[in-house]
Amino acid sequence: MAFTIFEEHHLEMKIKSAQTFYHYSLSVPADRLRFCVLRYDQNLNQSVGIDTKTLKRGYPESCRKLPSEWLAEFERTGQLGKGIIVVQTWRNLIQNTGCPAWSKALGVCQAANEHAELHKRPYRGISFLMNGSLRADEFELSKALPDDVKQFGTGIPVLWNGRVLPLKEMALEVADFSHIWKMEVSTTRGSNEAELARFERFQQVYEKVRHEPWQSASEVLFEEARGSDSGDEPLDREHAYLHNLVGVRNDGGLVIIVATGSLEELGEYAKQAGAVSAIIVDNGGSCQVSIRKSPGAELRPVVESYYHRPPSIAVAIYELREGGGFAIVGGSPVLNQEGGTVFTNSGETPAGIGLNFQTDHGPVEKPIPLLRMNTEAADKVAVAIANFAVVHGASAVSIEAEESFVQRVISCFEHRFRAVRRSDDPSGIQGMWIEDYLKGVNDRQFTIRTCTGIADGVKPIGRELNKRPTPAAYALGIDIGAGNIKCIIVKDAQTIVATTHAKTRVAGEPYTSAVLQQQLCLATRSACEQAGISTACIEAAGVSWPGAVRNGRAAPSKTLMNMEDVLKGTTFNAMRFEEIRDLGPWIKRTLNIESLNSVLVFNDGEVEILSNTLQSGNKQVLLIKIGSSIAGAYVDSNGRAGYLTELGRVVIRLDSSAPRHPFSKIRGVASQLIGSNALARIANDIAFRTLDGRPISKDDAGRELSEVMLAEKESVSVIFSILEEMGVHLAHLIVETVGHLPPVAHVLLRGGLMNGEVGNVLRNSLLSHLPKSISRLVQADEATQESGATSAALIAASYLL
Known part of the structure; x- marks a missing residue:
């Protein structure tokens, strides 16, 4: 019985910035996994990790090895069989803040500045179980872990229990904020001086709140992204960073994704490939997945960054049971108008949601057809909500969709329409955030929520002459x-x-x-x-x-x-x-x-x-x-x-080059075009x-x-x-x-x-x-x-x- 590679291809699309886009994914059922292990050097414990201000490494160079060296070292333990071997880089482990490791034999392995005991929220990661399978877990590392867990590796959670996470739930798990927002900061390709200074301000804010619960601390990071006392413009989201992800199927099997995109898009790719939970473990030039088809054969990369940096601080090694083979499914990718990827034979049918608005003219129901319930769709729904509210007028909207999708709509809505710092309009009375403006119009807070029927009624206001x-x-x-x-x-x-x-x-x-x-x-x-x-x-x-x-x-x-x-x-x-x-x-x-x-x-x-x-x-x-x-x-x-017909506030361009409004900083509004x-x-x-x-x-x-x-x-x-x-x-x-x-x-x-x-x-x-x-x-x-x-x-x- 063969294991399945859900999609196995390199997708390269040249755009103006000469950025190469990838989408590689692999899915292995649990019954095809014989053995899984996480390999790293225990000498990393209490070493100096990545300096979040300079992105420089502080740990010994000897802790980094080639994937083939990690495999050879582990093979000498005699625990591997004769099956196919998959090796995945896990370079964020330990060196990045928020990414400690744990093993039954040695306990917590963390950088000197991690302080897992101070963490006020559980670490989310992948458990390598005694039976050879995988499981997504969230643990407080100051407490004992379950007996069936052999090792535990952490990362940036992007998919959890079938739910693609909104940014507010992920942001505090990211040590390098150029993975979320567009900032030209790189140790290999060089950095823009002004953006490097802004990156360092981000890291200072992050260090103050990184152990706090995300519900309260994420907003501090978002405020920095909207601007600063130095007069910075709001940051756009990053969609062109390469990420390496490990996910867990419902049966305990493995999903690997190496793809270009935002964090939410990586979560979507993982879900599409069969994962129910997934974390990002590697980024940019260090991403690599390699396969060895048989003992004695060469370990060969099947996907790696075009500017790949081979040595890795950690790897995951997966052995498949003997007799496995490859099966490729999924069609050839085609480009959509936004430069994304659509798989023509994915088997998905067009979806749709309902928007139910409260207005001065009574409840208004508006169906929204969608091809997929993904990040792009959530963003378009967010724009549709805002545009309806400023054209027709509305005081609230209920969305007929799963709660997880509604939360992503809210996340997109807040990113687009909360573009200036709250400190620039602390009372909200100037209406720089769109929900504040709508509150000023309607005398009640504008809300977005989940529903399964028409919106609550609002008595229409009589204005007949x-x-x-x-x-x-x-x-x-x-x-x-x-x-x-x-x-x-x-x-x-x-x-x-x-x-x-x-x-x-x-x-x-x-x-x-x-x-x-x-x-x-x-x-x-x-x-x-x-x-x-x-x-x-x-x-x-x-x-x-x-x-x-x-x-x-x-x-x-x-x-x-x-x-x-x-x-x-x-x-x-x-x-x-x-x-x-x-x-x-x-x-x-x-x-x-x-x-x-x-x-x-x-x-x-x-x-x-x-x-x-x-x-x-x-x-x-x-x-x-x-x-x-x-x-x-x-x-x-x-x-x-x-x-309301405030047409100047209608968003008619969604691209990142559209001009921003000089005061609200909202991008692509009609008044600027x-x-x-x-x-x-x-x-x-x-x-x-x-x-x-x-x-x-x-x-x-x-x-x-x-x-x-x-x-x-x-x-x-x-x-x-x-x-x-x-x-x-x-x-x-x-x-x-x-x-x-x-x-x-x-x-x-x-x-x-x-x-x-x-x-x-x-x-x-x-x-x-x-x-x-x-x-x-x-x-x-x-x-x-x-x-x-x-x-x-x-x-x-x-x-x-």
Whole structure:
């Protein structure tokens, strides 16, 4: 009876960094294992291991041997038979912190700085049993081990009891953090000086918490990964490191994986190969698996790193029972779009999960088709959850899937959307983490959990507008922007009788709520004077607010959070914040107009789409407004516009080269890829200039580049390629947005960037990349567009909540 190599191949894919990708796996049933032993030099005990700051070895060089030397040394004990021999390097053993060894004969073998007796969590590893089989165990090495354990070797657990572990559960077991996060640190290939300094800061943090329970200590490492006092950017995850893994099958058999990938991906590979638990025992250039087919034959490597360093501090030797042979299963690998590996005849059928959201419009169920329940799928589900929450609006989501997969989704969600340090926003009130932002919108903590049915119900918030019996004689419209306040007065819901402006801030004065109140009163009084009326004539007011508004309450935004009497440094005035964010009453108190009986408050996109619907009668309309950034709004079949549609926060690129948001540091959001701000940044990065030689401005990038296109024919192709890519991003955004909203019958394009030559090229690119089912819904709005103040005044003049 032959043992099975589940997959045996070297997969090499050349990419831009010339990185070679491997995926080798071997699976041996327990009844084919005759003998297993872990070999290392007991002189390593209490020696100096790897210096976690410099990665230099401190133990005697004589402790390292070639795999063939380890085999020859053990063969002299006379314990081996005539079966096939497999030798696997286990180079992390003892020398790496967190990786002690144990044997029945000699007890614990650990580096001098390990201190296993201080460890507050069990060591996870592989037990080599007296009967020749293997078992995954977790032990406190200060206590006695079971009698059937002959040896015990530790490593980084990536799969445990059938569960691929989330990063928070693995991070503290990793002594070299370049295995988790991208850092150019290597003793063989050299190190980037700045990244080496950051690596050393990581190790200092690690040394302080490495014995602690992972539940509390992992967050300390994640905080370091998000940045530091030196102003470092958040670190991306490492997916191109080579790892060597040993796993245990349910029957006590052996699984070996040598593969390139993240720690979670190695856990997935082990599970796919039949393991129920697995640990990583070796990394990078020292990884090797060798086979000797018969006594006297040469021990030959079947897989090793392309920059292999042959001597190893430890090896595992496995002997198969006589008569075994090789059987190869699994098809040829093919590349997917992300450069991963898909086995075409793996026998897996497409999986799927259900997402059940709590929203202001009632529970929403959203099925998500998945090919596999792996790390890539978990990341995509995490992005889908975040995108739904900022497009449709949601306060919680329940996932219909196994708890282990849900935990991996949460891990991916936290990695992507907790990109800045908690210490930069300790109260969470600035909303730099996406769940903090959603808490600010919904007034409750955003949660992700496991479920087996629809989400708990949330009573929908009624925001339906009711027609006034008679229009207000005079209605005030206020559009509050980051730089300016615009006031409109409308008479009898028809005629604009005044238009005035005021600065949102006063030059030379700190920006506070009192300053904004002062400027609002100034603009209102000026408008009344222009209209020839007293403030007592104003009966209704509508307000367009620059940020999310839910049930009349403002979520944290720059206009609110930049007020020094709300937030100064890290000092947060919760009472003042709550007072101002209840916008209707606050505006009414600010204006102090006794005749003012109604104040309607809207998000700036919401007021625009409502005004359009009330005038045209069109419903199920998605507004896409492209100006300095990207904004939107949606009105459903019932004429309700209470959807979040914070389109600038939608993630539309998942790759590690996508730009990060300058404040939240979230990668690939639409605001960094679409709009005049993004256009100016991209153009200036390639030294593009206006006709008079100035850098492209953020406020007027569309007009300036349109002028260049008309005057300099040689520049057209470069600008065209920039706009073509932006059109692709815009198409992705619209497709993603439509997928998270109720049915959309019209897509309305507006905004300054849609004008001129730039607008023509952008529109053509967009339409060519949209599915036909969506492109036919798109209409460019050529009509004169109302200001937010006008829309707010017209709605307030005719409607009540």
